[in-house]
Amino acid sequence: MFAEENGLKGDPRLQAISQAIRVVPHFPKQGIMFQDITTLLLDHKAFKDTVDIFVDRYRDMHISVVAGIEARGFMFGPSIALRIGAKFVPLRKPRKLPGEVISEKYALEYGTDCLELHVGAVQPGERAIVIDDLVATGGTLSAGVKLLERVGAEVVECACVIGVPEVKVMIYYLLAGAGLLESHFMFLLSRVKQTNFVEQYQKVAQQLSCSPSKMRLHF
Numbered sequence: 001m002f003a004e005e006n007g008l009k010g011d012p013r014l015q016a017i018s019q020a021i022r023v024v025p026h027f028p029k030q031g032i033m034f035q036d037i038t039t040l041l042l043d044h045k046a047f048k049d050t051v052d053i054f055v056d057r058y059r060d061m062h063i064s065v066v067a068g069i070e071a072r073g074f075m076f077g078p079s080i081a082l083r084i085g086a087k088f089v090p091l092r093k094p095r096k097l098p099g100e101v102i103s104e105k106y107a108l109e110y111g112t113d114c115l116e117l118h119v120g121a122v123q124p125g126e127r128a129i130v131i132d133d134l135v136a137t138g139g140t141l142s143a144g145v146k147l148l149e150r151v152g153a154e155v156v157e158c159a160c161v162i163g164v165p166e167v168k169v170m171i172y173y174l175l176a177g178a179g180l181l182e183s184h185f186m187f188l189l190s191r192v193k194q195t196n197f198v199e200q201y202q203k204v205a206q207q208l209s210c211s212p213s214k215m216r217l218h219f
């Protein structure tokens with residue numbers, strides 16, 4: 001159902017993009033299936049198609065801010081920003097930005113991390129999208145959204161190339177632990193290949209008496 005909603009169902013570019021992403025088992029630690037987008041960047045056509053799909057989606061949405069999350073959001077965000085006529089705003093890890101910043105901590109599987117935004121980079125009322133390579137728990141994106149909202153921006157959507165469909169992540173979303181999918185539209189190009197994400201997602205949604213369409217996840 002999600003593919004139908006975004007009009008990309010059957011688009012051969014999606015399969016090629018998905019195939020260009022290398023999956024590295026047990027990196028950086030046992031049990032993690034690492035989704036490596038560096039191989040996508042090596043494939044000129046797949047890289048261009050990825051950017052084109054985002055550009056087609058956002059070019060007429062009056063977006064003035066593309067906020068990219070360090071580090072891998074920096075690999076897609078600037079190309080999209082240039083093409084849609086928006087500014088690129090880096091959301092950086094701590095102590096990297098030299099000016100005055102606001103910070104937002106977020107939870108990782110083990111421990112916490114933090115993102116920072118330069119004060120004055122985004123004005124109240126600006127329409128923004130947040131770009132990253134991948135969403136897993138949603139903690140990182142959620143911190144990015146919060147930073148932009150704290151300075152009065154309107155976050156129109158979050159966009160990632162890959163969604164990692166962990167059941168525990170789905171439950172986390174459904175319980176609004178990240179507060180993300182409740183209020184922010186997610187646009188994802190690829191899902192991890194070895195899992196039937198939509199079916200799993202619907203199953204979890206049923207268990208929790210929540211409509212999957214409410215989650216507004218698009219494939």
Ligand SMILES: O=P(O)(O)OC[C@H]1O[C@H](OP(=O)(O)OP(=O)(O)O)[C@H](O)[C@@H]1O
Binds near residue numbers: 073135140
């Ligand atoms: O949805 P989440 O569970 O928050 O995880 C997703 C984040 O994890 C990865 O970055 P990472 O923190 O590994 O940093 P890096 O890009 O600097 O390697 C990825 O690029 C996302 O930013």
Ligand SMILES: Nc1ncnc2[nH]cnc12
Binds near residue numbers: 033034035036
């Ligand atoms: N499976 C994964 N692959 C790449 N980056 C990630 N960040 C969090 N989970 C990841």
